[in-house]
Amino acid sequence: MSFLASVEEFTVPLISREKTNVLILVICQSLFTVAAITVMTLSGVVGYQMSPNPALATLPIALMMLGTVVSTLPASLFMAKVGRRVGFIGGALVGGIGGGLLSMVGIALDAFWLFCGGNLLLGLYQGFAMYYRFAAVDVASPAFRSRAISLVMVGGVVAAFLGPWNASELSNLIEAIPMGGPYLMLAIQSLIVIGLLSQLKVPASGEPQPGSYARPMREIMKQPSVVLAVIAAAVGYAIMILVMSATPLAMSALGFDMKQIAFIMQWHVLGMFLPSFITGSLIARFGTGYVLLSGCTLMVGSALFANSGHSLAHFLVALVLLGVGWNFLFVGGSALLSTTHTEAERGKVQGINDLIIFSFVAIGSLMSGQLVYWLGWEALNLAMLPFIFLVAVTTIWWGMIQRKLSYQG
Numbered sequence: 541m542s543f544l545a546s547v548e549e550f551t552v553p554l555i556s557r558e559k560t561n562v563l564i565l566v567i568c569q570s571l572f573t574v575a576a577i578t579v580m581t582l583s584g585v586v587g588y589q590m591s592p593n594p595a596l597a598t599l600p601i602a603l604m605m606l607g608t609v610v611s612t613l614p615a616s617l618f619m620a621k622v623g624r625r626v627g628f629i630g631g632a633l634v635g636g637i638g639g640g641l642l643s644m645v646g647i648a649l650d651a652f653w654l655f656c657g658g659n660l661l662l663g664l665y666q667g668f669a670m671y672y673r674f675a676a677v678d679v680a681s682p683a684f685r686s687r688a689i690s691l692v693m694v695g696g697v698v699a700a701f702l703g704p705w706n707a708s709e710l711s712n713l714i715e716a717i718p719m720g721g722p723y724l725m726l727a728i729q730s731l732i733v734i735g736l737l738s739q740l741k742v743p744a745s746g747e748p749q750p751g752s753y754a755r756p757m758r759e760i761m762k763q764p765s766v767v768l769a770v771i772a773a774a775v776g777y778a779i780m781i782l783v784m785s786a787t788p789l790a791m792s793a794l795g796f797d798m799k800q801i802a803f804i805m806q807w808h809v810l811g812m813f814l815p816s817f818i819t820g821s822l823i824a825r826f827g828t829g830y831v832l833l834s835g836c837t838l839m840v841g842s843a844l845f846a847n848s849g850h851s852l853a854h855f856l857v858a859l860v861l862l863g864v865g866w867n868f869l870f871v872g873g874s875a876l877l878s879t880t881h882t883e884a885e886r887g888k889v890q891g892i893n894d895l896i897i898f899s900f901v902a903i904g905s906l907m908s909g910q911l912v913y914w915l916g917w918e919a920l921n922l923a924m925l926p927f928i929f930l931v932a933v934t935t936i937w938w939g940m941i942q943r944k945l946s947y948q949g
Contacts, residue, residue, distance in 0.1 A: 607663020
Protein backbone atom coordinates (compact mmCIF):
# COMPACT_ATOMS: atom_id res chain seq x y z
CA MET A 541 0.00 0.00 0.00
CA SER A 542 1.39 3.42 -0.98
CA PHE A 543 1.94 6.20 1.53
CA LEU A 544 -0.93 8.27 0.10
CA ALA A 545 -3.24 5.28 0.22
CA SER A 546 -2.32 4.71 3.88
CA VAL A 547 -2.97 8.33 4.74
CA GLU A 548 -6.26 8.23 2.85
CA GLU A 549 -7.45 5.23 4.91
CA PHE A 550 -7.34 7.39 8.03
CA THR A 551 -8.34 10.76 6.56
CA VAL A 552 -11.25 9.89 4.28
CA PRO A 553 -13.67 9.72 7.26
CA LEU A 554 -12.66 13.32 7.99
CA ILE A 555 -11.96 14.62 4.51
CA SER A 556 -14.24 13.66 1.66
CA ARG A 557 -12.87 12.02 -1.47
CA GLU A 558 -13.51 15.16 -3.50
CA LYS A 559 -11.44 17.26 -1.11
CA THR A 560 -8.63 14.70 -1.20
CA ASN A 561 -8.65 14.90 -4.99
CA VAL A 562 -8.61 18.71 -4.87
CA LEU A 563 -5.70 18.61 -2.40
CA ILE A 564 -3.72 16.47 -4.84
CA LEU A 565 -4.43 18.97 -7.61
CA VAL A 566 -3.43 21.90 -5.37
CA ILE A 567 -0.02 20.32 -4.67
CA CYS A 568 0.49 19.44 -8.34
CA GLN A 569 -0.45 23.00 -9.34
CA SER A 570 2.08 24.36 -6.85
CA LEU A 571 4.92 22.19 -8.15
CA PHE A 572 4.06 22.98 -11.77
CA THR A 573 4.01 26.71 -11.05
CA VAL A 574 7.49 26.40 -9.52
CA ALA A 575 8.60 25.08 -12.92
CA ALA A 576 6.99 27.99 -14.78
CA ILE A 577 8.49 30.62 -12.45
CA THR A 578 11.92 28.95 -12.67
CA VAL A 579 11.87 29.19 -16.46
CA MET A 580 10.68 32.82 -16.40
CA THR A 581 13.36 33.72 -13.83
CA LEU A 582 16.37 31.70 -14.96
CA SER A 583 16.10 30.59 -18.59
CA GLY A 584 16.73 34.08 -19.97
CA VAL A 585 19.92 34.38 -17.90
CA VAL A 586 21.12 30.93 -19.02
CA GLY A 587 20.12 31.73 -22.60
CA TYR A 588 22.17 34.93 -22.52
CA GLN A 589 25.23 32.98 -21.37
CA MET A 590 24.83 30.20 -23.94
CA SER A 591 23.27 31.76 -27.02
CA PRO A 592 25.42 32.54 -30.07
CA ASN A 593 23.60 35.88 -30.35
CA PRO A 594 22.50 37.98 -27.33
CA ALA A 595 19.26 38.74 -29.18
CA LEU A 596 18.35 35.05 -28.74
CA ALA A 597 18.72 35.15 -24.96
CA THR A 598 14.98 34.92 -24.26
CA LEU A 599 14.34 32.34 -26.99
CA PRO A 600 14.10 29.49 -24.42
CA ILE A 601 11.25 31.35 -22.66
CA ALA A 602 9.50 32.04 -25.97
CA LEU A 603 9.80 28.35 -26.87
CA MET A 604 8.23 27.36 -23.56
CA MET A 605 5.25 29.53 -24.45
CA LEU A 606 5.20 28.05 -27.97
CA GLY A 607 5.23 24.56 -26.46
CA THR A 608 2.18 25.52 -24.42
CA VAL A 609 0.33 26.98 -27.40
CA VAL A 610 0.86 23.96 -29.67
CA SER A 611 0.10 21.37 -26.98
CA THR A 612 -2.89 22.83 -25.15
CA LEU A 613 -5.61 21.71 -27.60
CA PRO A 614 -4.08 18.25 -28.30
CA ALA A 615 -3.68 17.79 -24.54
CA SER A 616 -7.37 18.47 -23.95
CA LEU A 617 -8.49 16.19 -26.79
CA PHE A 618 -6.11 13.46 -25.60
CA MET A 619 -7.49 13.61 -22.05
CA ALA A 620 -11.04 13.55 -23.43
CA LYS A 621 -10.20 10.08 -24.77
CA VAL A 622 -7.97 8.58 -22.06
CA GLY A 623 -9.04 10.50 -18.95
CA ARG A 624 -7.47 13.17 -16.75
CA ARG A 625 -5.09 11.01 -14.72
CA VAL A 626 -3.39 9.33 -17.69
CA GLY A 627 -3.06 12.64 -19.53
CA PHE A 628 -1.62 14.52 -16.55
CA ILE A 629 0.89 11.76 -15.84
CA GLY A 630 1.96 11.71 -19.49
CA GLY A 631 2.45 15.49 -19.50
CA ALA A 632 4.53 15.41 -16.32
CA LEU A 633 6.61 12.47 -17.61
CA VAL A 634 7.45 13.79 -21.09
CA GLY A 635 7.27 17.52 -20.41
CA GLY A 636 8.32 17.80 -16.77
CA ILE A 637 10.91 15.07 -16.34
CA GLY A 638 12.01 15.08 -19.99
CA GLY A 639 12.14 18.87 -20.21
CA GLY A 640 13.99 19.31 -16.91
CA LEU A 641 16.61 16.68 -17.75
CA LEU A 642 17.11 17.85 -21.35
CA SER A 643 17.57 21.44 -20.14
CA MET A 644 20.20 20.28 -17.63
CA VAL A 645 22.01 18.21 -20.29
CA GLY A 646 21.98 21.23 -22.63
CA ILE A 647 23.68 23.31 -19.93
CA ALA A 648 26.20 20.52 -19.20
CA LEU A 649 27.15 20.23 -22.88
CA ASP A 650 26.96 23.99 -23.50
CA ALA A 651 24.45 23.15 -26.25
CA PHE A 652 22.07 26.10 -26.59
CA TRP A 653 19.63 24.33 -28.89
CA LEU A 654 19.36 21.33 -26.55
CA PHE A 655 18.58 23.75 -23.74
CA CYS A 656 15.93 25.38 -25.94
CA GLY A 657 14.47 21.94 -26.63
CA GLY A 658 14.21 21.26 -22.90
CA ASN A 659 12.31 24.52 -22.38
CA LEU A 660 10.01 23.62 -25.27
CA LEU A 661 9.16 20.35 -23.47
CA LEU A 662 8.54 22.26 -20.25
CA GLY A 663 5.97 24.21 -22.27
CA LEU A 664 4.30 20.91 -23.10
CA TYR A 665 4.21 20.19 -19.36
CA GLN A 666 2.42 23.52 -18.90
CA GLY A 667 0.02 22.67 -21.74
CA PHE A 668 -1.23 19.69 -19.70
CA ALA A 669 -0.91 21.20 -16.23
CA MET A 670 -3.12 24.19 -17.06
CA TYR A 671 -6.04 21.73 -16.98
CA TYR A 672 -5.59 21.03 -13.27
CA ARG A 673 -8.14 23.79 -12.63
CA PHE A 674 -10.71 22.10 -14.90
CA ALA A 675 -9.98 18.71 -13.33
CA ALA A 676 -11.08 20.28 -10.04
CA VAL A 677 -14.53 20.63 -11.62
CA ASP A 678 -14.52 16.96 -12.63
CA VAL A 679 -13.78 15.73 -9.10
CA ALA A 680 -16.00 18.18 -7.19
CA SER A 681 -19.71 18.29 -6.50
CA PRO A 682 -21.66 21.13 -8.19
CA ALA A 683 -21.81 23.22 -5.01
CA PHE A 684 -18.05 22.92 -4.50
CA ARG A 685 -16.85 23.51 -8.09
CA SER A 686 -16.08 27.24 -8.12
CA ARG A 687 -14.28 26.88 -4.79
CA ALA A 688 -12.38 23.86 -6.10
CA ILE A 689 -11.04 25.83 -9.09
CA SER A 690 -10.10 28.65 -6.76
CA LEU A 691 -8.31 26.33 -4.33
CA VAL A 692 -6.26 24.73 -7.10
CA MET A 693 -5.04 28.20 -8.08
CA VAL A 694 -3.89 28.67 -4.45
CA GLY A 695 -0.98 26.40 -5.34
CA GLY A 696 0.69 29.45 -6.86
CA VAL A 697 1.06 31.05 -3.40
CA VAL A 698 3.63 28.45 -2.36
CA ALA A 699 5.29 28.71 -5.77
CA ALA A 700 5.74 32.47 -5.29
CA PHE A 701 8.37 31.59 -2.69
CA LEU A 702 9.67 28.25 -4.00
CA GLY A 703 10.08 29.38 -7.63
CA PRO A 704 12.61 32.19 -7.02
CA TRP A 705 14.32 30.04 -4.35
CA ASN A 706 14.70 27.13 -6.78
CA ALA A 707 16.10 29.43 -9.48
CA SER A 708 18.65 31.15 -7.23
CA GLU A 709 19.56 28.94 -4.28
CA LEU A 710 19.92 25.70 -6.25
CA SER A 711 21.96 27.15 -9.11
CA ASN A 712 25.11 25.56 -7.67
CA LEU A 713 23.49 22.31 -6.58
CA ILE A 714 25.63 20.41 -9.12
CA GLU A 715 29.13 21.86 -8.94
CA ALA A 716 30.12 20.53 -12.36
CA ILE A 717 27.00 21.99 -14.02
CA PRO A 718 26.47 25.59 -12.88
CA MET A 719 22.80 26.60 -13.32
CA GLY A 720 21.87 22.96 -13.95
CA GLY A 721 20.59 22.24 -10.44
CA PRO A 722 17.23 24.06 -10.72
CA TYR A 723 16.34 22.08 -13.87
CA LEU A 724 17.26 18.79 -12.21
CA MET A 725 14.96 19.81 -9.35
CA LEU A 726 12.14 20.40 -11.85
CA ALA A 727 12.55 16.80 -13.04
CA ILE A 728 12.47 15.54 -9.45
CA GLN A 729 9.39 17.63 -8.68
CA SER A 730 7.69 16.21 -11.78
CA LEU A 731 8.39 12.70 -10.48
CA ILE A 732 6.65 13.67 -7.23
CA VAL A 733 3.73 15.02 -9.28
CA ILE A 734 3.41 11.67 -11.06
CA GLY A 735 3.29 9.87 -7.71
CA LEU A 736 0.54 12.19 -6.49
CA LEU A 737 -1.47 11.93 -9.71
CA SER A 738 -1.39 8.14 -9.50
CA GLN A 739 -3.67 8.55 -6.47
CA LEU A 740 -6.10 10.91 -8.23
CA LYS A 741 -9.52 9.29 -8.49
CA VAL A 742 -11.78 10.99 -11.00
CA PRO A 743 -15.42 9.83 -10.62
CA ALA A 744 -17.07 8.18 -13.59
CA SER A 745 -19.16 11.31 -14.16
CA GLY A 746 -15.96 13.28 -14.70
CA GLU A 747 -14.42 10.92 -17.25
CA PRO A 748 -15.23 10.78 -20.98
CA GLN A 749 -18.42 8.89 -21.80
CA PRO A 750 -18.33 6.90 -25.07
CA GLY A 751 -21.13 7.64 -27.49
CA SER A 752 -22.23 10.87 -25.81
CA TYR A 753 -23.64 13.55 -28.10
CA ALA A 754 -21.47 16.63 -28.60
CA ARG A 755 -22.73 19.81 -30.25
CA PRO A 756 -20.73 21.40 -33.08
CA MET A 757 -18.12 23.86 -31.84
CA ARG A 758 -19.76 26.69 -33.79
CA GLU A 759 -22.98 26.19 -31.83
CA ILE A 760 -21.17 26.06 -28.50
CA MET A 761 -19.15 29.22 -29.19
CA LYS A 762 -22.35 31.20 -29.85
CA GLN A 763 -23.33 30.97 -26.18
CA PRO A 764 -22.93 34.35 -24.45
CA SER A 765 -21.37 32.61 -21.44
CA VAL A 766 -18.66 31.05 -23.61
CA VAL A 767 -17.95 34.39 -25.29
CA LEU A 768 -17.54 36.12 -21.94
CA ALA A 769 -15.50 33.30 -20.37
CA VAL A 770 -12.99 33.27 -23.24
CA ILE A 771 -12.68 37.06 -23.53
CA ALA A 772 -12.28 37.59 -19.77
CA ALA A 773 -9.60 34.92 -19.34
CA ALA A 774 -7.70 35.64 -22.57
CA VAL A 775 -7.61 39.44 -22.28
CA GLY A 776 -6.89 39.34 -18.55
CA TYR A 777 -4.04 36.86 -18.97
CA ALA A 778 -2.52 38.69 -21.97
CA ILE A 779 -2.56 42.07 -20.19
CA MET A 780 -1.06 40.56 -17.04
CA ILE A 781 1.80 38.79 -18.84
CA LEU A 782 2.53 41.84 -21.02
CA VAL A 783 2.74 44.29 -18.12
CA MET A 784 4.54 41.78 -15.87
CA SER A 785 7.19 41.14 -18.54
CA ALA A 786 7.65 44.87 -19.08
CA THR A 787 8.07 45.65 -15.38
CA PRO A 788 11.72 44.52 -14.97
CA LEU A 789 12.68 46.50 -18.08
CA ALA A 790 10.93 49.64 -16.85
CA MET A 791 12.36 49.34 -13.33
CA SER A 792 15.89 48.72 -14.63
CA ALA A 793 15.66 51.82 -16.81
CA LEU A 794 14.70 53.84 -13.72
CA GLY A 795 17.73 52.58 -11.76
CA PHE A 796 16.17 49.92 -9.53
CA ASP A 797 18.43 46.95 -8.73
CA MET A 798 17.61 43.26 -9.20
CA LYS A 799 16.80 42.75 -5.52
CA GLN A 800 14.11 45.43 -5.70
CA ILE A 801 12.77 44.03 -8.98
CA ALA A 802 12.60 40.52 -7.47
CA PHE A 803 10.73 41.96 -4.46
CA ILE A 804 8.10 43.54 -6.74
CA MET A 805 7.73 40.38 -8.84
CA GLN A 806 7.29 38.18 -5.77
CA TRP A 807 4.47 40.38 -4.46
CA HIS A 808 2.93 40.41 -7.93
CA VAL A 809 2.84 36.59 -7.97
CA LEU A 810 1.32 36.61 -4.48
CA GLY A 811 -1.32 39.03 -5.79
CA MET A 812 -2.03 36.58 -8.61
CA PHE A 813 -2.61 33.55 -6.41
CA LEU A 814 -3.31 34.57 -2.80
CA PRO A 815 -6.88 35.79 -3.58
CA SER A 816 -7.69 32.26 -4.75
CA PHE A 817 -8.49 31.45 -1.11
CA ILE A 818 -11.64 33.58 -1.48
CA THR A 819 -12.32 33.96 -5.22
CA GLY A 820 -14.45 30.83 -5.39
CA SER A 821 -16.47 31.93 -2.37
CA LEU A 822 -16.98 35.37 -3.93
CA ILE A 823 -18.27 33.75 -7.13
CA ALA A 824 -20.62 31.50 -5.15
CA ARG A 825 -21.95 34.39 -3.07
CA PHE A 826 -22.08 37.35 -5.48
CA GLY A 827 -21.98 35.72 -8.92
CA THR A 828 -19.50 35.58 -11.78
CA GLY A 829 -20.40 38.99 -13.19
CA TYR A 830 -19.56 40.76 -9.93
CA VAL A 831 -16.16 39.09 -9.73
CA LEU A 832 -15.31 39.85 -13.38
CA LEU A 833 -16.27 43.52 -13.04
CA SER A 834 -14.21 43.71 -9.85
CA GLY A 835 -11.25 42.28 -11.78
CA CYS A 836 -11.67 44.94 -14.46
CA THR A 837 -11.80 47.68 -11.82
CA LEU A 838 -8.59 46.43 -10.20
CA MET A 839 -6.79 46.35 -13.55
CA VAL A 840 -7.89 49.90 -14.33
CA GLY A 841 -6.58 50.89 -10.90
CA SER A 842 -3.27 49.20 -11.70
CA ALA A 843 -2.85 51.15 -14.96
CA LEU A 844 -3.74 54.48 -13.33
CA PHE A 845 -1.49 53.90 -10.32
CA ALA A 846 1.42 52.99 -12.62
CA ASN A 847 1.00 56.45 -14.16
CA SER A 848 0.99 58.30 -10.85
CA GLY A 849 4.67 57.90 -9.97
CA HIS A 850 7.92 55.94 -10.28
CA SER A 851 8.68 55.02 -6.68
CA LEU A 852 9.03 51.44 -5.45
CA ALA A 853 5.67 51.84 -3.71
CA HIS A 854 3.99 52.82 -6.99
CA PHE A 855 5.33 49.71 -8.72
CA LEU A 856 4.33 47.56 -5.73
CA VAL A 857 0.72 48.75 -5.63
CA ALA A 858 0.32 48.64 -9.42
CA LEU A 859 1.67 45.10 -9.73
CA VAL A 860 -0.32 43.74 -6.78
CA LEU A 861 -3.53 45.24 -8.23
CA LEU A 862 -2.61 43.72 -11.60
CA GLY A 863 -2.15 40.29 -10.02
CA VAL A 864 -5.44 40.35 -8.11
CA GLY A 865 -7.29 41.63 -11.18
CA TRP A 866 -5.84 38.75 -13.22
CA ASN A 867 -6.97 36.27 -10.58
CA PHE A 868 -10.58 37.50 -10.66
CA LEU A 869 -10.73 37.44 -14.47
CA PHE A 870 -8.97 34.09 -14.94
CA VAL A 871 -10.69 32.16 -12.15
CA GLY A 872 -14.04 33.80 -12.95
CA GLY A 873 -13.71 32.97 -16.65
CA SER A 874 -12.65 29.38 -15.91
CA ALA A 875 -15.55 28.83 -13.52
CA LEU A 876 -18.03 30.26 -16.05
CA LEU A 877 -16.67 28.13 -18.89
CA SER A 878 -17.17 24.97 -16.82
CA THR A 879 -20.94 25.62 -16.87
CA THR A 880 -21.25 25.86 -20.67
CA HIS A 881 -20.51 22.35 -21.93
CA THR A 882 -21.32 18.69 -21.41
CA GLU A 883 -18.77 15.99 -20.59
CA ALA A 884 -18.69 14.90 -24.23
CA GLU A 885 -17.85 18.48 -25.23
CA ARG A 886 -15.30 19.07 -22.49
CA GLY A 887 -12.17 18.23 -24.44
CA LYS A 888 -12.70 20.50 -27.41
CA VAL A 889 -14.26 23.40 -25.48
CA GLN A 890 -11.54 23.57 -22.84
CA GLY A 891 -8.88 22.97 -25.48
CA ILE A 892 -10.07 25.79 -27.74
CA ASN A 893 -10.41 28.06 -24.69
CA ASP A 894 -6.82 27.52 -23.57
CA LEU A 895 -5.52 27.66 -27.14
CA ILE A 896 -7.04 31.14 -27.49
CA ILE A 897 -5.76 32.21 -24.06
CA PHE A 898 -2.17 31.15 -24.61
CA SER A 899 -2.08 32.48 -28.14
CA PHE A 900 -2.90 35.88 -26.64
CA VAL A 901 -0.36 35.28 -23.86
CA ALA A 902 2.36 34.40 -26.38
CA ILE A 903 1.61 37.55 -28.37
CA GLY A 904 1.66 39.63 -25.18
CA SER A 905 5.01 38.24 -24.03
CA LEU A 906 6.57 38.83 -27.46
CA MET A 907 5.21 42.40 -27.70
CA SER A 908 6.13 43.45 -24.18
CA GLY A 909 9.73 44.47 -24.77
CA GLN A 910 8.92 46.35 -27.96
CA LEU A 911 5.96 48.21 -26.44
CA VAL A 912 7.84 49.39 -23.37
CA TYR A 913 10.67 50.54 -25.65
CA TRP A 914 8.47 52.44 -28.12
CA LEU A 915 5.70 53.67 -25.80
CA GLY A 916 7.32 53.85 -22.39
CA TRP A 917 5.99 52.47 -19.08
CA GLU A 918 3.15 54.94 -18.58
CA ALA A 919 1.75 54.81 -22.12
CA LEU A 920 2.01 51.02 -22.17
CA ASN A 921 -0.25 50.77 -19.12
CA LEU A 922 -2.74 53.26 -20.55
CA ALA A 923 -2.81 51.29 -23.81
CA MET A 924 -4.26 48.37 -21.85
CA LEU A 925 -7.37 50.30 -20.80
CA PRO A 926 -9.46 49.78 -24.00
CA PHE A 927 -9.02 46.01 -23.68
CA ILE A 928 -10.08 46.09 -20.03
CA PHE A 929 -13.16 48.09 -20.99
CA LEU A 930 -13.94 45.43 -23.61
CA VAL A 931 -14.12 42.82 -20.86
CA ALA A 932 -16.30 45.10 -18.71
CA VAL A 933 -18.73 45.84 -21.56
CA THR A 934 -18.97 42.15 -22.45
CA THR A 935 -19.69 41.32 -18.80
CA ILE A 936 -22.50 43.90 -18.65
CA TRP A 937 -23.92 42.57 -21.95
CA TRP A 938 -23.86 39.01 -20.56
CA GLY A 939 -25.53 40.15 -17.34
CA MET A 940 -28.37 41.78 -19.27
CA ILE A 941 -28.94 38.54 -21.21
CA GLN A 942 -28.96 36.51 -18.00
CA ARG A 943 -31.52 38.82 -16.39
CA LYS A 944 -33.71 38.64 -19.50
CA LEU A 945 -33.57 34.82 -19.45
CA SER A 946 -34.44 34.74 -15.75
CA TYR A 947 -37.49 36.96 -16.37
CA GLN A 948 -38.62 34.71 -19.22
CA GLY A 949 -38.12 31.62 -17.07
